[in-house]
Amino acid sequence: MSRDDPEKAGTTAASAPTINPAALAYVKAGPKQLYIDGKWTAAKSGETFDVIDPSTADVMVAVATGDAADIDLAVAAARKAFRDPSWARISPHQRSRYLLTIADIIERNADELAVIQAIDIGMVLAQSRGLIATMPDVFRYFAGAATKVMGSTYPSDGSSLTYTLREPLGVVGAIIPWNSPAFAFAWKVAPALACGNTVVLKPAEQAPLLPLRLAELIEEADLPPGVLNIVPGLGAGAGDALAKHPGVNKINFTGSTGVGKGILAASTGNLKKVTLELGGKSPNIIFPDADLSKAIPAALMGFAAGAGQICVAGTRIFVHEDVYGEVAAAIAQAAQGMKTGNPLDPGTDVGPIISQKQFDRVSDYIKVGQDEGATLRTGGQAHAGSGYFVQPTVFEDVTDQMRIVREEIFGPVAALIPFKDENDAVFRANDTEFGLAAAVWTKDISRAHTVARALEAGTVWINTIYELDVMVPYGGYKMSGIGRELGPESIEANTQLKTVVARF
Numbered sequence: 368m369s370r371d372d373p374e375k376a377g378t379t380a381a382s383a384p385t386i387n388p389a390a391l392a393y394v395k396a397g398p399k400q401l402y403i404d405g406k407w408t409a410a411k412s413g414e415t416f417d418v419i420d421p422s423t424a425d426v427m428v429a430v431a432t433g434d435a436a437d438i439d440l441a442v443a444a445a446r447k448a449f450r451d452p453s454w455a456r457i458s459p460h461q462r463s464r465y466l467l468t469i470a471d472i473i474e475r476n477a478d479e480l481a482v483i484q485a486i487d488i489g490m491v492l493a494q495s496r497g498l499i500a501t502m503p504d505v506f507r508y509f510a511g512a513a514t515k516v517m518g519s520t521y522p523s524d525g526s527s528l529t530y531t532l533r534e535p536l537g538v539v540g541a542i543i544p545w546n547s548p549a550f551a552f553a554w555k556v557a558p559a560l561a562c563g564n565t566v567v568l569k570p571a572e573q574a575p576l577l578p579l580r581l582a583e584l585i586e587e588a589d590l591p592p593g594v595l596n597i598v599p600g601l602g603a604g605a606g607d608a609l610a611k612h613p614g615v616n617k618i619n620f621t622g623s624t625g626v627g628k629g630i631l632a633a634s635t636g637n638l639k640k641v642t643l644e645l646g647g648k649s650p651n652i653i654f655p656d657a658d659l660s661k662a663i664p665a666a667l668m669g670f671a672a673g674a675g676q677i678c679v680a681g682t683r684i685f686v687h688e689d690v691y692g693e694v695a696a697a698i699a700q701a702a703q704g705m706k707t708g709n710p711l712d713p714g715t716d717v718g719p720i721i722s723q724k725q726f727d728r729v730s731d732y733i734k735v736g737q738d739e740g741a742t743l744r745t746g747g748q749a750h751a752g753s754g755y756f757v758q759p760t761v762f763e764d765v766t767d768q769m770r771i772v773r774e775e776i777f778g779p780v781a782a783l784i785p786f787k788d789e790n791d792a793v794f795r796a797n798d799t800e801f802g803l804a805a806a807v808w809t810k811d812i813s814r815a816h817t818v819a820r821a822l823e824a825g826t827v828w829i830n831t832i833y834e835l836d837v838m839v840p841y842g843g844y845k846m847s848g849i850g851r852e853l854g855p856e857s858i859e860a861n862t863q864l865k866t867v868v869a870r871f
């Protein structure tokens with residue numbers, strides 16, 4: 368389906384609501400430019416790259432390919448803005464007001480932003496709306512935090528004063544992925560600005576449209592030029608240049624574990640600070656006393672929402688052997704009934720995989736699973752050509768050593784694994800190099816908290832999944848990351864302490 372006809376775009380039912388026309392117009396209008404020092408500009412090289420609609424495999428729009436030369440300009444602009452009194456010397460209340468204004472702008476334009484994100488990343492519109500709806504609260508939380516960035520005073524001998532100042536780091540480079548640009552943008556930009564840093568953000572090349580449109584809309588907040596810069600480009604180009612840049616004080620990265628390792632290595636050039644939010648292979652553990660009417664749909668959404676392209680996706684579903692048959696049958700049947708299709712269509716349950724490359728990767732894993740001897744309980748169909756769709760897929764009869772159990776697939780593919788008892792479940796759940804999230808379903812509160820404590824994961828959900836809140840820290844154990852975002856930890860992660868000793 369072409370998006371040239373806004374009346375028809377994304378709708379099949381006669382009664383389907385009109386899709387936000389501003390969003391449809393934005394997605395087509397190009398080429399998009401870089402946003403550096405408060406101005407929109409072409410890449411120095413004049414190059415552009417095509418953004419592909421994952422639902423149709425058609426080219427949607429061209430975007431300027433920022434590279435090292437553009438990153439140099441953006442970092443210089445961000446450094447200048449960082450030192451400029453119009454940003455460096457403003458009161459915390461003024462910083463707070465900037466963030467509150469940005470929150471209002473996002474809220475006012477939420478529908479347009481949700482549609483742009485849904486089209487660009489192929490996320491089902493209702494889910495995209497849900498993610499966009501969280502953004503204003505993130506900016507408001509950090510607007511509050513801006514007036515509470517505090518140091519301490521220390522005991523002294525009466526003829527001296529010792530205190531700490533909690534100061535911004537400087538230029539923060541944000542490198543974000545395609546799977547959740549709304550989260551990534553808000554989680555990285557809001558705390559960085561709240562603490563007085565300036566930002567150079569590189570969107571993912573597969574999905575740069577939401578960050579670019581946000582930058583356009585946020586112009587209304589009148590941030591001083593250079594405080595927020597957006598440089599789309601390729602990972603090996605703009606991304607690598609930002610990660611290595613000697614003028615960048617911190618990289619805040621969300622993406623794959625492999626690239627995260629490279630970012631950490633690149634940081635050694637100037638020992639910039641690094642926060643990494645990386646991949647996962649999250650366990651979802653269902654005990655026999657669980658409320659299955661909640662645990663089963665949650666397990667399904669846990670691996671199928673966002674077509675499984677979610678870092679915290681619960682792709683290893685451990686089910687106690689007493690209820691395994693019932694749970695496996697219900698999950699398989701529900702997965703089979705899920706409708707893949709255009710994310711703007713209200714009848715769609717699962718949108719496309721982001722790109723041909725990811726589609727090939729997910730398809731390959733489905734084949735690997737079968738070659739390894741796992742049983743394909745349902746799904747397995749993948750059809751590309753016009754859009755990159757994969758039916759939610761469930762494997763059974765897996766072993767703990769199979770690649771489909773050990774490696775992050777980043778598609779709607781889960782393994783169902785029976786377990787005997789609590790120890791067995793915990794041991795196998797922890798038998799992974801990742802540690803991003805985990806879920807446990809039981810009515811026994813002792814067991815729930817014992818298991819939560821035993822699981823090696825940055826977030827553990829009890830009788831729920833996917834609950835993230837800006838008030839609460841988020842991040843990974845083991846190879847799922849370094850550092851934390853959100854909550855008070857975000858303030859620490861975006862500041863540094865200066866100790867001042869005065870003698871009189």
Ligand code: ADP
Pocket residue numbers: 542543544545546569570571572600601602603605606607608610621622623624626627629630
């Ligand atoms: P995903 O699996 O979500 O695509 P990636 O780790 O490949 O995750 O990409 C996340 C972000 O990292 C994207 O913005 C991408 O362009 C960027 N990126 C990819 N390779 C590099 C690299 N070598 N250096 C810096 N950034 C990179």
